[in-house]
Amino acid sequence: MPETTPRPPRHPSWERGWPPDPSRAPGTRRLWLAGGLAAATVVACLTAISVDRPAADESSAPAPAAAPTDAGPGLLSFASPSSGTTARPHDGSGPTTATPTTATPRTPAPGDSARATPAPSARPSGSGAAHGGSSGAAHGGSSGTSDDSPLLRSVRSVNYPDRYWHVSRGLVQLDPVGSRAERRAATFRLVDGLADGSCSSFATADGTYLRHRDFVLRAERDDGSALFREDATFCRRPAARSGAVVLESVNYPGRFLRHRNFRLRLDPYQDTDLYRADSAFRLEDGLS
Numbered sequence: 001m002p003e004t005t006p007r008p009p010r011h012p013s014w015e016r017g018w019p020p021d022p023s024r025a026p027g028t029r030r031l032w033l034a035g036g037l038a039a040a041t042v043v044a045c046l047t048a049i050s051v052d053r054p055a056a057d058e059s060s061a062p063a064p065a066a067a068p069t070d071a072g073p074g075l076l077s078f079a080s081p082s083s084g085t086t087a088r089p090h091d092g093s094g095p096t097t098a099t100p101t102t103a104t105p106r107t108p109a110p111g112d113s114a115r116a117t118p119a120p121s122a123r124p125s126g127s128g129a130a131h132g133g134s135s136g137a138a139h140g141g142s143s144g145t146s147d148d149s150p151l152l153r154s155v156r157s158v159n160y161p162d163r164y165w166h167v168s169r170g171l172v173q174l175d176p177v178g179s180r181a182e183r184r185a186a187t188f189r190l191v192d193g194l195a196d197g198s199c200s201s202f203a204t205a206d207g208t209y210l211r212h213r214d215f216v217l218r219a220e221r222d223d224g225s226a227l228f229r230e231d232a233t234f235c236r237r238p239a240a241r242s243g244a245v246v247l248e249s250v251n252y253p254g255r256f257l258r259h260r261n262f263r264l265r266l267d268p269y270q271d272t273d274l275y276r277a278d279s280a281f282r283l284e285d286g287l288s
Helices: 028-060 113-115 181-183 226-231 275-279
Strands: 085-087 097-098 152-157 164-168 171-175 188-192 200-203 209-213 216-220 234-238 245-249 255-260 265-268 281-285
Touching: 085 245, 171 281, 188 234, 200 234, 209 226, 255 275
Parallel strands: none
Antiparallel strands: 085 097, 152 164, 152 188, 152 281, 164 171, 171 216, 188 200, 200 209, 209 216, 216 265, 234 245, 245 255, 255 265
8 A cells, every 4th residue: 555645734723714924923914903993093083073173162262242332133232231330341351440430410408518517616725615614504603605705704702792803913812893904803714724624724814824822822924834733723613602613722632712811822621601601702704
């Protein structure tokens, strides 16, 4: 029997459908297929993006602002501006500005100017009512002179109603007055207290002040010292007699001006009828 040589199988177990190509490595076809699929996917994505972008850009673009003077149909318009300041729409090109509106001026009422501007006070300096500018019922002086008048005052005794404080030779005495010179020497200008504004001081026509020294009331010029200011300041208190006052020293509390032998001096308070009568005075209008 002749010897036969076996043939290699026509279709190896790894080959399916195509004969092997010895010029390229196995699996190259699969790589080309994968590369083609990836390229097709990229092209499809770019095409979709290019198609969708114009629509998105058109929907997101801001609508053009209508011109302020154009009110034709079919254009965007803004609401009517309210009173006050109206802000313009912000278009992104610069800061938002405000357009002020013009208000119609109001015609003032007939009494507006009188209410807006208070009338200036006619009260002279140093003549506050809290410091005894008037001789009203609060301090028991006589009526007939308002708080706004010059504070020229005379001081009359209660138990000697025909006698007044009167400056004679530098001292203050209780005297009757008749002549023009005597009336002038018995008239004083009531001012705020030199040492205490809530109290009072008495200035004479020739520029001196009434002050106590050695407990005697006298007229002297201000030497600028604190002692002088205190000696020349007296606080008014209600007297036991109706419509009268007593004058207490600032630097000697408990001592009051009273007349003794018709001379004014500063004495401690005494619980007697005579002391209360001698220390009670009425502030009245000036005599000059």
